[in-house]
Amino acid sequence: MTESVQTGSNVSIALLHYPVYDKNRQVVATAVTNLDLHDIARSAKTFGLFRYYVVTPVPEQRALAERIGRHWLEGWGSTYNPKRKAALELMRVVPGLDDVLHDLEDVYGRPAKIVMTGAQGRTGNISCADLVGLLRDFDQPYLLVFGTGWGLTEEAFARADLVLEPIKGPGDYNHLSVRSAAAIILDRLLGR
Amino acid sequence: MTESVQTGSNVSIALLHYPVYDKNRQVVATAVTNLDLHDIARSAKTFGLFRYYVVTPVPEQRALAERIGRHWLEGWGSTYNPKRKAALELMRVVPGLDDVLHDLEDVYGRPAKIVMTGAQGRTGNISCADLVGLLRDFDQPYLLVFGTGWGLTEEAFARADLVLEPIKGPGDYNHLSVRSAAAIILDRLLGR
Numbered sequence: 001m002t003e004s005v006q007t008g009s010n011v012s013i014a015l016l017h018y019p020v021y022d023k024n025r026q027v028v029a030t031a032v033t034n035l036d037l038h039d040i041a042r043s044a045k046t047f048g049l050f051r052y053y054v055v056t057p058v059p060e061q062r063a064l065a066e067r068i069g070r071h072w073l074e075g076w077g078s079t080y081n082p083k084r085k086a087a088l089e090l091m092r093v094v095p096g097l098d099d100v101l102h103d104l105e106d107v108y109g110r111p112a113k114i115v116m117t118g119a120q121g122r123t124g125n126i127s128c129a130d131l132v133g134l135l136r137d138f139d140q141p142y143l144l145v146f147g148t149g150w151g152l153t154e155e156a157f158a159r160a161d162l163v164l165e166p167i168k169g170p171g172d173y174n175h176l177s178v179r180s181a182a183a184i185i186l187d188r189l190l191g192r
Numbered sequence: 193m194t195e196s197v198q199t200g201s202n203v204s205i206a207l208l209h210y211p212v213y214d215k216n217r218q219v220v221a222t223a224v225t226n227l228d229l230h231d232i233a234r235s236a237k238t239f240g241l242f243r244y245y246v247v248t249p250v251p252e253q254r255a256l257a258e259r260i261g262r263h264w265l266e267g268w269g270s271t272y273n274p275k276r277k278a279a280l281e282l283m284r285v286v287p288g289l290d291d292v293l294h295d296l297e298d299v300y301g302r303p304a305k306i307v308m309t310g311a312q313g314r315t316g317n318i319s320c321a322d323l324v325g326l327l328r329d330f331d332q333p334y335l336l337v338f339g340t341g342w343g344l345t346e347e348a349f350a351r352a353d354l355v356l357e358p359i360k361g362p363g364d365y366n367h368l369s370v371r372s373a374a375a376i377i378l379d380r381l382l383g384r
Contacts, residue, residue: 035227167238175275177231177371
């Protein structure tokens, strides 16, 4: 298999709706957003990822995400827009981060390295360029974790094997949507 | 003024809701999407752009975009989330591409170069790397144009001074959302 076929095949992405902060730094579970499902699935498909995990402990929210997925995978939407079907086929809806890790270990036979992302710089951040080098070990699965709301909690960050540098532009403003941040990070890591 | 302050200051972005294709390659005006306003404004602010133009010939759609903008600029939203205010301050809502070009010529005293974007490769595409070089001429304004729906029409492309290469991942799938494509292109052109 050529490298270009394998690129991204050891990388998955998880969007956590819990535990994340709200505006007042309270720990909350955020609501599933329709365009988070579509946009991140399409980015994941574009950059050759293995799976896209939508993570929420709230059963009703999982049911909503599943219903949106089924609409494009099985229903009228699957024939109306096959490109969305191809993207949403990567999506798995699970209650927690442990479920993601168990799933990946089942597939790859070894634990995934957890790469947390966020808008704040942290000591020991890894750069996208350095992570690109690590991703070339195709036997090692990697999970890129993104938070909704005002970002992943400290408790979530405590589980990281690696923390990725924040995306910055020329100025101080770095309040990208999670959809935009995920797209940029996937491009930096896996775009050619 | 240092280069880092100026980066992006000669670049604006326009999101065209007309003339674009629908799924069946009919020319249509698409509806304004709330998250297109927010996500692209936040990306534009992050990467130091001058302005973000939302373009639609439909008066009711312009009124909707203006109302969303005002909510975050003047209303309750401006104090609830000042980061959104800072981003949406870049937004201008206008009927057509000519209005965008007139506005830019008023500001810079010379016509903007029109850079069209799309998911299809075209003869004579410019690469992001080559465009980065051109953008260093800070006296020359540039307008990055994105289409909604199934993309900008041939009539729209005919007005391009430059056409940017499409964003590709390792495979053949390149159906990013316009929000994701805009984020990636701004990062490739202006991210450090």
